[in-house]
Structures are given as structure tokens and as C-alpha cells.
Amino acid sequence: xxxxxxxxxxxxxxxxxxxxxxxxxxxxxxxxxxxxxxxxxxxxxxxxxxxxxxxxxxxxxxxxxxxxxxxxxxxxxxxxxxxxxxxxxxxxxxxxxxxxxxxxxxxxxxxxxxxxxxxxxxxxxxxxxxxxxxxxxxxxxxxxxxxxxxxxxxxxxxxxxxxxxxxxxxxxxxxxxxxxxxxxxxxxxxxxxxxxxxxxxxxxxxxxxxxxxxxxxxxxxxxxxxxxxxxxxxxxxxxxxxxxxxxxxxxxxxxxxxxxxxxxxxxxxxxxxxxxxxxxxxxxxxxxxxxxxxxxxxxxxxxxxxxxxxxxxxxxxxxxxxxxxxxxxxxxxxxxxxxxxxxxxxxxxxxxxxxxxxxxxxxxxxxxxxxxxxxxxxxxxxxxxxxxxxxxxxxxxxxxxxxxxxxxxxxxxxxxxxxxxxxx
Amino acid sequence: xxxxxxxxxxxxxxxxxxxxxxxxxxxxxxxxxxxxxxxxxxxxxxxxxxxxxxxxxxxxxxxxxxxxxxxxxxxxxxxxxxxxxxxxxxxxxxxxxxxxxxxxxxxxxxxxxxxxxxxxxxxxxxxxxxxxxxxxxxxxxxxxxxxxxxxxxxxxxxxxxxxxxxxxxx
Numbered sequence: 050x051x052x053x054x055x056x057x058x059x060x061x062x063x064x065x066x067x068x069x070x071x072x073x074x075x076x077x078x079x080x081x082x083x084x085x086x087x088x089x090x091x092x093x094x095x096x097x098x099x100x101x102x103x104x105x106x107x108x109x110x111x112x113x114x115x116x117x118x119x120x121x122x123x124x125x126x127x128x129x130x131x132x133x134x135x136x137x138x139x140x141x142x143x144x145x146x147x148x149x150x151x152x153x154x155x156x157x158x159x160x161x162x163x164x165x166x167x168x169x170x171x172x173x174x175x176x177x178x179x180x181x182x183x184x185x186x187x188x189x190x191x192x193x194x195x196x197x198x199x200x201x202x203x204x205x206x207x208x209x210x211x212x213x214x215x216x217x218x219x220x221x222x223x224x225x226x227x228x229x230x231x232x233x234x235x236x237x238x239x240x241x242x243x244x245x246x247x248x249x250x251x252x253x254x255x256x257x258x259x260x261x262x263x264x265x266x267x268x269x270x271x272x273x274x275x276x277x278x279x280x281x282x283x284x285x286x287x288x289x290x291x292x293x294x295x296x297x298x299x300x301x302x303x304x305x306x307x308x309x310x311x312x313x314x315x316x317x318x319x320x321x322x323x324x325x326x327x328x329x330x331x332x333x334x335x336x337x338x339x340x341x342x343x344x345x346x347x348x349x350x351x352x353x354x355x356x357x358x359x360x361x362x363x364x365x366x367x368x369x370x371x372x373x374x375x376x377x378x379x380x381x382x383x384x385x386x387x388x389x390x391x392x393x394x395x396x397x398x399x400x401x402x403x404x405x406x407x408x409x410x411x412x413x414x415x416x417x418x419x420x421x422x423x424x425x426x427x428x429x430x431x432x433x434x435x436x437x438x439x440x441x442x443x444x445x446x447x448x449x450x451x452x453x454x455x456x457x458x459x460x461x462x463x464x465x466x467x468x469x470x471x472x473x
Numbered sequence: 474x475x476x477x478x479x480x481x482x483x484x485x486x487x488x489x490x491x492x493x494x495x496x497x498x499x500x501x502x503x504x505x506x507x508x509x510x511x512x513x514x515x516x517x518x519x520x521x522x523x524x525x526x527x528x529x530x531x532x533x534x535x536x537x538x539x540x541x542x543x544x545x546x547x548x549x550x551x552x553x554x555x556x557x558x559x560x561x562x563x564x565x566x567x568x569x570x571x572x573x574x575x576x577x578x579x580x581x582x583x584x585x586x587x588x589x590x591x592x593x594x595x596x597x598x599x600x601x602x603x604x605x606x607x608x609x610x611x612x613x614x615x616x617x618x619x620x621x622x623x624x625x626x627x628x629x630x631x632x633x634x635x636x637x638x639x640x641x642x643x
Contacts, residue, residue, distance in 0.1 A: 117532040117638075128561045135563060144637055145600070148564040151636055155562050213558050217639055219527045257558075264607050266566060266633050270557060 083244040090185045091198055093243040094284040097208070101127045101158055103242035104210050104277055107249065108156050111232055112212070114224045116152060121214070121221065124155040151268055152216030154225075158208060165205020167248065167278035177201045179288045187291075195292040203280040209252070212273045222269050229254075229273055237278075248278045310335075315430040316400035317472055319343065321382045328375030334366045340386030341398075343408075343432050343470060344440070347373050349380070351438040380440070382433060398472065400429065406472040408432070415465045420457040426473030427452040433470045436461050480624050487623050496577050496626055503575070504544045511547065511572065512540045513584060514591040514603075514642065532638050537591065540642075541584050545574035545630070547594060570594060570604050572630040576613070579628070586610075591640050592632050603640050604632030 068076050105127060114121045122142045128135060142150045179199035187194045214225045229251065232238045237248040251273065258269045309323040322335050326347075342360050345352040345367060352358050352369075360367045373379060384398070396408040406429045413422050431449060434441045441447055441457075450456045455469055480489070503509070520536035523529060550568025557564065572592070579585065586592075588609045593601050610618075613625035620626045 124562070128558075130561070132563070135561065146565060146567070148566075148636075149557075149562065151638055153562075155558065157558055157561055211558065213562070215557050215562070217636070218529050218531075220524060220529065264569065264631060264633065266635070272558070 080244070090183050091200065091284065091287050091289075092182075092245075092282055095203075095242055095245060095280060095282045097162060097206075097281070099242055100206075100208055100247065100277055100279040103240045103247060104158070104208070104249070104275070105156050107238075107240035108154065108212055111238075112154065112225060112228050114152075114154075114221060114228070116216070116218065116221050116224070121152045121154055121216070124149075124153060128155055128157045149215075152214065152218070152221050155213045155215070157211045157213065159211065161209075163207040163209070165207050165278060165280070167205045167207075167280075173205075174202045177286060179286070184292060197290050197292045199288040199290070200282070201286050203282045206279050206281050208277045208279055210275045210277065212275060213270065214273075215268055215270050217268050219269070222271060225271070226254075240277075242279075245280065245282075247280065250276045250278065252276045308336075316402055316404070317384060317398055317406060317430045318401075319382060319430065319432060320385060321380060324379045324381070326373040326375060326377040326379055329372050331369050331372050332366050333369070333379050333381070335381055335383065336365060337385055338363050338365050339381075339383040341384040341408075342367065342381060343384065344380070344382040344435075346380040346382075346440050347377050349378075349440040351435050351440065400472075404429075406430065408470070408472055411467075411469045411471075413467045413469070415461050415463055415467065417463075418460055420460065421450070422455045422457065422467055422469060424453045424455065424469060424471070426471075428471045428473060430472040432472065433468075435468050437465050438468075483621065483623055487621055492620055492623055492626070495620060496575060499626075500544075500575060500578065503546060504578075507544075507546065509544060509547045510542050510595070511545055512542050512593040513586060514538075514540050514593065514640075515584070515587065516590055533641070533643055535591075535640055540593070541582055543574065543578060543582055543584065545572040545578075547572055549594075567602065567634040569607070569634075570602075570632040572632065573627050574630060575627050576625060586628070586630050591635065591642075592630075593642055601642070603635050603642060605635045605640070607631050607633045 065072070105123075109123050112123070125141075126134070142153065144150050179201045182198045182200045185196045185198060187196050214222065216222065233251040237250045239246040239248055241247075253274045255272045255274070256270070257272060258267070259265070260267050260269070308325075310320065311322075312318055312320040320335075324333050324335075326333075339360070340362060342354065345354070345358050347369075354360065356370075358367045358369045367381060369379075386398075398406050398408070400406050409426055411422070411424050428449065431443075434443070434447055434455065443449070446459060447455055447457050457467070461467065514537040517536040517538050521530055522534050522536075548571045550571070552565050552567045555564055555566050556562055570592070574586075586606055586609050588606055590606045590609075592604050592606065594604065595601050608629075608631035610628040610630045613619070613628055616622060618625045618627060618629070
């Protein structure tokens with residue numbers, strides 16, 4: 050099996066046979082630079098006249114034929130209907146009568162530009178929406194900023210060119226045909242227009258030689274029809290918008306306080322952390338996200354959320370409204386949690402065994418001297434107990450006697466309110 | 474030796490002498506009064522280098538025998554406006570040149586005008602146009618070319634213009 054022929058005129062690889070590793074990105078950058086090598090960071094416009102010029106250059110560059118020791122001239126411009134322009138374009142190889150001397154090659158574009166059929170652009174993005182192309186730094190003498198360059202999808206357009214050779218020798222036809230055939234041995238050849246590789250397809254070859262005219266001058270006239278699968282890039286459609294003109298960097302300094310952390314394992318892990326305040330700080334971080342804060346105390350005194358402190362669920366910090374005094378102990382009781390373990394944002398959890406548990410607080414007003422506090426539900430995980438907002442310590446101030454009862458180890462005064470927080 | 478048979482038709486009204494005197498008077502008018510001169514460049518087939526496959530000659534490769542001046546009645550058609558490609562790449566094609574020449578004159582010069590030979594005709598003092606023979610008019614059996622139906626007396630040679638790249642008389 051033969052080796053596939055590399056497409057002609059594509060110098061994608063630069064001067065290297067193949068690119069590896071970082072060379073690939075370097076080469077891409079190089080190609081991009083070649084597209085934007087003009088005076089801006091944006092690609093140059095490609096409009097119909099650029100495509101025409103690209104075709105003309107392609108013909109001049111690739112279809113050079115020498116006959117009788119002289120190069121067959123290519124008419125210098127795309128031929129149009131303006132008569133004087135036609136005369137001006139071929140005057141350099143005209144005879145005494147002003148007729149173009151044979152042989153010659155002319156490029157004639159069909160006036161109609163058709164909707165592009167380039168397969169790579171067959172799917173269009175409607176409404177000429179613009180897309181990010183580059184961020185370009187700016188400097189106004191005082192401050193650094195950036196502009197965001199956006200361009201719309203290029204518009205595909207097919208242009209048809211007739212490249213006509215008029216000559217009097219069969220050998221000249223052969224030479225021209227050879228060049229064309231070799232160039233278009235692949236499906237398409239490419240011309241480089243402002244850094245963009247634009248494909249050209251050979252569509253047909255026609256012979257219009259008036260050789261049947263026995264009684265008049267005869268010559269060979271062959272027309273090679275090429276279709277350029279072009280793109281229109283119009284700089285009128287480019288968008289340049291200022292991006293960031295000033296960056297404000299905010300840095301938050303979290304004071305490294307002495308911290309004591311304990312985690313009570315259960316069906317729901319409850320972490321208690323004690324942080325010593327330095328007298329000025331209002332932000333206290335536990336160093337990990339907190340899904341739910343059960344309680345916050347200062348020196349054992351219960352604080353109320355949104356009254357005494359603020360917390361956004363899922364963040365690692367609380368902000369006290371007012372700085373606690375130096376050496377005050379801030380106690381935060383929280384559930385670190387996982388998203389999968391939290392059924393809602395407030396009171397319902399999925400515990401480690403997959404069971405839905407609910408946060409509940411029994412508030413019991415002391416009416417007698419009985420130390421036993423009977424609960425509404427069975428305790429799944431115990432959270433906290435406070436009397437009149439003062440935190441109580443398990444084993445020191447109370448014990449859990451069974452799943453529905455707590456025993457106080459002291460006697461609170463009548464009318465005191467005991468809050469027992471637990472999950473059931 | 475070729476067989477020759479005298480023409481005896483129309484003998485009661487016309488003879489070889491009549492034929493000759495008509496030619497003589499015609500030549501007197503054509504060569505003396507009109508004096509339209511042309512130059513025949515007969516292609517030297519032996520010396521002209523041609524392509525081995527297509528028998529084409531390159532620029533200035535056409536070699537010709539010594540040019541010979543001859544007289545004829547010249548009629549040049551009007552030039553036509555034309556284009557090589559669908560109305561673009563315009564050129565003006567000089568009209569064909571039609572030459573009427575006495576056969577006797579060609580015989581006296583011992584020349585023959587052949588298909589593909591070149592003929593130069595002076596357009597003006599500083600402009601000569603070259604034509605190539607596209608119809609050498611050798612067949613003269615028609616009544617037009619026979620004097621009163623007696624026998625042929627002239628040839629009509631049709632030529633078309635050649636471009637400088639093909640032939641320019643050098």
C-alpha cells in the first residue's frame with residue numbers, strides 16, 4: 050500500500066517532518082501569529098477581493114509554464130467587464146493591434162458567490178453571535194487593563210474561478226494539465242490568504258477550442274473551473290470590549306488561635322471546637338466546611354444565629370456581631386456533613402446507616418425537684434443540653450440514663466428552662 | 474510523360490488564343506494597374522524543426538523557402554470583434570484575406586501555394602500582416618474558375634491571420 054501523499058502547499062509542520070510535545074503548541078502559536086501578524090491581535094479581514102487575490106496568487110505561483118523559452122504570462126488581475134481595465138491588464142503582452150498575444154493564462158471569477166459548502170463550516174451558528182477570541186492587555190499610562198476580543202463565526206462562501214489557457218501548441222496544454230493534475234492529485238489544494246489556508250477544489254475541465262473553424266484562426270482554449278471554499282471574516286463584525294481595568298485583591302487574615310477540637314462519633318458525627326479569642330477578631334474559622342451549626346457558645350453562654358453570629362451553610366467560618374473579649378472561649382458545635390447526608394438545610398439528616406434522623410429540641414421548664422427529664426423521642430444522637438442558655442457538660446452536669454431520659458446531676462431552680470437538643 | 478489533351482470545347486466561339494488574350498489583358502490590369510503585391514513564404518518542410526509527437530513548430534522555428542513576390546487580387550474581410558472567454562479577454566480578429574491569382578502567373582513563377590503556407594501583405598508602409606493559407610483553392614473545376622467554361626484560369630486562395638507567436642517572417 051502506498052504512502053498517502055501529503056497535501057501540497059500546506060506547511061502546517063513548519064520545516065519539521067513531524068511535531069511532538071511542546072513543539073505542537075509552539076507551532077500552533079506560530080500559525081496563529083501569522084494570522085494576526087498585522088497591526089492588531091485580531092485576524093485580518095478576508096473579503097471577496099482577498100479571496101480573488103488569493104486565487105490569482107495561487108495560479109501565478111503554481112501554474113508557471115515556459116514555452117519557447119518564455120513564461121506564459123498570467124493576466125495580472127481578475128478579468129472583469131470594464132473594457133479599459135482589460136486593456137490595461139494585458140497591455141504588457143499585447144501586439145500592435147492591442148490584442149493579447151498568445152499564449153496566455155487568465156483568471157476569471159464568476160460574479161456569483163454561492164453559499165459555502167465547506168464541510169468544516171456546514172453547521173452554522175445563527176445570529177452572527179460573537180465568541181471569545183483573545184484577551185489583550187491594555188495600558189493607559191496609569192493602569193493596566195485588558196480588552197476582550199470577540200469575533201463571529203466566519204461565513205463560508207464558494208467562489209468559482211475559470212482559469213483559462215489560450216495557446217497554439219498542444220504541448221503547452223499538456224504542461225498546464227500536468228501542473229493542474231499534480232496539484233490536485235489530492236481532493237483539494239490550498240492557498241494561503243492572510244495566514245488562513247483556504248481550500249480550492251478542481252471542479253471541471255472544459256475544452257472550448259475553436260479548432261473546427263477551418264477558415265479562421267485556430268487556437269486552443271481550455272478552461273479549468275476551480276471552486277474556492279472560502280471564508281469571509283469581516284473586521285466590521287469584530288467586538289472589542291474592555292474586560293478588567295482594575296483588580297481589587299482582598300485578603301482575609303484568619304488569626305491562628307489556640308484551638309481544641311473533639312468529634313463525637315455516632316450515627317451523625319458531631320464536632321465541637323473551642324477557639325480562644327484574641328479580643329479583636331470577629332471571624333472564627335473551624336478550618337473545614339460546616340453544613341449545620343448546632344450551637345455556638347461564648348464561655349458556655351449560648352449564642353443565637355443571626356442575632357449574635359452569622360454563618361453561611363457550607364462555609365468554614367462564623368462571624369460574631371462584635372468582638373469577644375480576649376481569652377474568651379468560642380465553642381462551635383457543628384455537623385461537617387456531606388451533601389448526601391443532609392436531607393434538607395435545617396433539621397433532617399441521613400445518618401451513617403442511611404436512616405433519616407431529625408433534629409429536635411425538648412424545652413422543659415423545671416417545676417419540681419425531680420432530676421429526670423423525659424424526652425419526646427428516642428435519642429439517636431445526642432447534641433447538647435443547656436439550662437437557661439448555659440451549656441452543661443455530660444457526665445459533669447448530667448447523664449443520659451436511657452434513650453428517652455436524661456438525669457440532671459444538680460437541681461436547677463424552679464422555672465428554669467432545660468433545652469435538650471438531639472437527633473431522633 | 475504526361476498525356477496532354479487539347480481543349481476543343483466551345484471551339485466555335487472560343488479558343489486558346491482567346492483564352493490567352495483574356496489572361497493577358499487581365500494580367501495587364503491586375504499586375505499593371507492594380508499592382509497588388511504579396512509575398513509567399515513557402516514552408517520548408519525539410520528544414521522546419523517540428524515536435525516529434527505533435528509536429529508543432531516553436532516560435533520562429535518555421536523555416537521557409539526563399540520568399541517570392543506575386544500579384545493577385547486582394548480582398549480582405551472586415552475585422553471582427555471577439556473574446557476568448559464569454560465576453561472577456563477581448564481581441565479584434567483581422568478579417569480573412571481572399572486572393573485571386575492567375576494560374577498562369579503562378580506557373581510562370583514556378584510556385585505553388587499550399588495549405589499552411591504563409592503570405593505577407595503590406596498593410597501600410599510600416600505594417601505587414603502575415604496570413605496563413607487555409608484554403609489553397611487548388612480545385613478549380615467549378616464554373617466560376619473557368620473562363621466561360623473553357624478551362625480554369627485563376628485560383629481563389631483564402632488566408633487567415635497568424636499571430637506573431639506563430640510566424641513573423643523571420
